Amino acid sequence: GLAASQFNVESAIVSIVGNDFPQEYLDLFTDRNIDISGIEVVKDGKTFFWKGKYHTDLNSRDTLETQLNVLADFNPIVPKSFKDADVLMLGNLNPSVQLSVIDQMEVK
Numbered sequence: 001g002l003a004a005s006q007f008n009v010e011s012a013i014v015s016i017v018g019n020d021f022p023q024e025y026l027d028l029f030t031d032r033n034i035d036i037s038g039i040e041v042v043k044d045g046k047t048f049f050w051k052g053k054y055h056t057d058l059n060s061r062d063t064l065e066t067q068l069n070v071l072a073d074f075n076p077i078v079p080k081s082f083k084d085a086d087v088l089m090l091g092n093l094n095p096s097v098q099l100s101v102i103d104q105m106e107v108k
Contacts, residue, residue, distance in 0.1 A: 005032035012082050014038035014101070015091075016074045018045035038079050045070035078104040 004011040012035035019041060029036050046069040054061045076097065083106045090098045102108060 001029065001034055002032065005034055011035070012038055012085075014076050014078055014082065016040045016042065016070050018042050018047040018070050021047045035081070038082060042070045076101050
């Protein structure tokens with residue numbers, strides 16, 4: 001997403017957020033030519049939330065709070081225009097969700 005936008009490559013996002021997700025963040029993506037047509041906004045939903053405390057080595061952390069919210073029932077649908085991507089980056093999700101995304105891609 002944002003890191004890829006620093007290079008001359010097409011990038012896009014498939015995700016889910018609640019209606020509490022700030023429009024300014026969506027605008028940040030589109031302002032950097034990131035295709036957000038794969039982001040589902042759930043009208044009465046809340047966006048995933050995680051709160052933690054990192055230790056001094058930044059490799060260790062304690063989870064203080066996790067709210068899956070709309071992510072709990074996320075069933076990613078890869079838009080047709082994304083299915084031929086040269087590179088696919090999968091988020092930290094259940095492996096069955098990751099496999100469903102891979103299965104939707106035309107090139108594997």
